[in-house]
Amino acid sequence: MRRVTRWLSSHDRARAWTLLAPGTLWLLAFFVLPVAIMGAYSVMERGLYGGVEPGFTLEPYARFLDPLYVRILGRTLWLAALTTVLCVAIGYPVAYAIAGAGRWKHALLYLVVLPFWTSFLVRTYAIMFLLRDTGLVNSALLALGVIDEPLTLLYTPGAVLAGLVYGYLPFMILPLYASLEKLDPALLEAAESLGARPVARFLRVTLPLSLPGLVAGSLLVFIPSLGAFLTPDLLGGARQVMIGNLVQQQFGAARDWPFGAAASFVLMALVLAVVYVFLRRDASALPEEV
Amino acid sequence: MRRPPRWVAGFTAVALGLLHLPIAVLIASSFNRSRFAMRWDGFTLDWYYRLLEREDILEALRASLVVALVSTALATVFGTLIALALARHAFSGRRLYQGLLYLPIVTPEIVVGISLLVLFATAGVTLGLGTITIAHVAFNISFVAVVVLARLQGMGRDLEEAAMDLGAGPLTTFFRVTLPRILPGVVAGALLAFTMSFDDFVITFFVAGVGSTTLPLLVYSMVRRGVEPTINAISTIILVVTTIAILVAYRLREEGAE
Numbered sequence: 001m002r003r004v005t006r007w008l009s010s011h012d013r014a015r016a017w018t019l020l021a022p023g024t025l026w027l028l029a030f031f032v033l034p035v036a037i038m039g040a041y042s043v044m045e046r047g048l049y050g051g052v053e054p055g056f057t058l059e060p061y062a063r064f065l066d067p068l069y070v071r072i073l074g075r076t077l078w079l080a081a082l083t084t085v086l087c088v089a090i091g092y093p094v095a096y097a098i099a100g101a102g103r104w105k106h107a108l109l110y111l112v113v114l115p116f117w118t119s120f121l122v123r124t125y126a127i128m129f130l131l132r133d134t135g136l137v138n139s140a141l142l143a144l145g146v147i148d149e150p151l152t153l154l155y156t157p158g159a160v161l162a163g164l165v166y167g168y169l170p171f172m173i174l175p176l177y178a179s180l181e182k183l184d185p186a187l188l189e190a191a192e193s194l195g196a197r198p199v200a201r202f203l204r205v206t207l208p209l210s211l212p213g214l215v216a217g218s219l220l221v222f223i224p225s226l227g228a229f230l231t232p233d234l235l236g237g238a239r240q241v242m243i244g245n246l247v248q249q250q251f252g253a254a255r256d257w258p259f260g261a262a263a264s265f266v267l268m269a270l271v272l273a274v275v276y277v278f279l280r281r282d283a284s285a286l287p288e289e290v
Numbered sequence: 291m292r293r294p295p296r297w298v299a300g301f302t303a304v305a306l307g308l309l310h311l312p313i314a315v316l317i318a319s320s321f322n323r324s325r326f327a328m329r330w331d332g333f334t335l336d337w338y339y340r341l342l343e344r345e346d347i348l349e350a351l352r353a354s355l356v357v358a359l360v361s362t363a364l365a366t367v368f369g370t371l372i373a374l375a376l377a378r379h380a381f382s383g384r385r386l387y388q389g390l391l392y393l394p395i396v397t398p399e400i401v402v403g404i405s406l407l408v409l410f411a412t413a414g415v416t417l418g419l420g421t422i423t424i425a426h427v428a429f430n431i432s433f434v435a436v437v438v439l440a441r442l443q444g445m446g447r448d449l450e451e452a453a454m455d456l457g458a459g460p461l462t463t464f465f466r467v468t469l470p471r472i473l474p475g476v477v478a479g480a481l482l483a484f485t486m487s488f489d490d491f492v493i494t495f496f497v498a499g500v501g502s503t504t505l506p507l508l509v510y511s512m513v514r515r516g517v518e519p520t521i522n523a524i525s526t527i528i529l530v531v532t533t534i535a536i537l538v539a540y541r542l543r544e545e546g547a548e
Contacts, residue, residue, distance in 0.1 A: 015460075016379035020387070023368030023431045030428040031394050034405035037412060051411075090305055097294040097302035110540070111306050115313060117482075117536040119489040121506050122525040125513050126312035129319070132517060136315055139328035169309065198295075227398025229492055234513065244400040251404055251496075261408070264401045275396055 042261035050255040060262035076243045080225035083164040087172040087221045095176035116170030124234050127163050128154065155237030163231040171220035179213030219278045223271050243267050320522035337523040347508060353419055354505040358487040361426035366480040369434025377442035394432045402429060403496035410497065417499025425497045426487040434479040441475030474542040481539035485532040
């Protein structure tokens with residue numbers, strides 16, 4: 001034992017890998033290996049009752065050219081992009097206000113962080129509870145006399161969008177806040193004394209300096225929106241299928257594992273492409289704190 | 291940063307209000323006597339009493355707690371060891387490893403869940419609390435590693451070097467110097483991992499199998515059957531448990547940063 005510890009302490013690399021070993025093996029067995037198996041399944045023949053038959057085919061990927069699946073893919077990208085834009089529009093002023101809130105900063109930050117950490121399922125259910133026919137939104141509109149009968153709010157693209165924005169808004173606010181908080185007020189004063197008007201000061205000083213936060217926030221909102229499963233499942237119903245729901249259907253009722261695996265890989269490829277493009281532009285956007 | 295313009299402050303107040311409105315309505319409804327309508331019929335604890343009568347809810351709560359505790363313990367040990375290796379040792383491929391560590395975090399949950407389902411099905415493993423626990427450890431390792439790493443990187447190595455100079459071996463140095471100093475970060479990471487496990491729905495959904503149900507799975511199946519007041523009561527309990535864990539975790543992290 002002593003000899004082992006002495007050998008380890010004189011070999012930095014060996015010590016590092018000893019520390020890394022348990023976690024790395026776990027991740028190899030239960031993250032890398034499963035994803036690799038999925039990759040293999042995505043080019044195999046479909047089994048009759050689920051599962052796969054040996055063989056090689058690219059047919060599962062070719063099926064994405066079917067207009068039905070092009071539409072699902074398009075809807076997924078569109079909803080994820082719209083969610084990101086809305087989160088920027090709402091999150092930017094909020095992050096800006098919190099960064100300038102002086103001694104209230106920490107309390108306000110808690111208000112943003114708390115819902116972000118609480119159960120995503122419970123929050124999605126809370127949106128459902130608000131939007132249903134007898135929910136708060138319809139009750140309030142009826143009471144105010146704006147409408148005569150309840151609006152159908154659930155199971156619409158709008159409901160899915162509301163759920164996604166509500167679910168991921170804090171992901172946008174936190175990195176934006178982090179980069180706005182670091183902004184040196186002296187720069188804005190300098191711009192002001194040189195005659196820059198508020199709009200110019202914002203566009204030419206604040207915005208460029210908050211770009212890393214904007215990039216990181218967009219990444220953190222866009223990625224989970226692409227892979228959304230629960231939100232469209234509960235708020236969108238059968239007609240607002242996103243790619244995550246497609247994957248689930250193939251492994252569930254449809255029993256078409258190769259196509260489900262191919263859909264997973266298309267989703268993974270989209271996510272990794274987005275990460276790559278964003279991070280190449282700005283390596284500092286890598287989230288350091290989650 | 292300077293003070294925001296008034297309209298920005300007003301917008302922020304409204305946005306933060308809306309961020310909390312759905313949860314506030316949910317919590318209020320869990321104490322509302324009225325069963326269906328959005329009308330206040332008086333305060334009641336009935337919906338909570340009803341939970342106690344339901345064997346399946348208590349069973350699901352127990353399963354969630356067992357899975358969360360076991361998976362948190364394993365993920366915290368594995369993740370902390372990885373963070374130590376990354377922060378304290380030079381080895382080739384360190385930067386690459388650190389980048390790959392983010393892979394489980396950015397991979398869509400649905401892909402993680404389905405691929406584990408495929409693995410277990412292919413290997414003929416029976417789904418149950420065991421497979422749920424394995425999956426939760428897998429998604430929490432990276433997470434704990436990132437939180438602990440952030441703390442280690444903000445810390446100098448001088449105390450450890452001093453201990454070594456005074457003749458402490460690597461293990462003594464770790465347990466007497468390094469561990470006490472990173473403990474707030476480790477506990478914060480563990481609490482966050484606990485809530486991630488306790489809350490997880492998507493990955494659990496795929497690796498749970500027929501016989502085993504956690505609290506989020508039960509809530510989901512109840513929601514699918516239709517809105518009923520007991521769901522509000524369970525949701526409120528989940529919110530309280532996770533909020534306490536989060537507040538403690540953030541406290542610890544702030545204390546550590548000072």
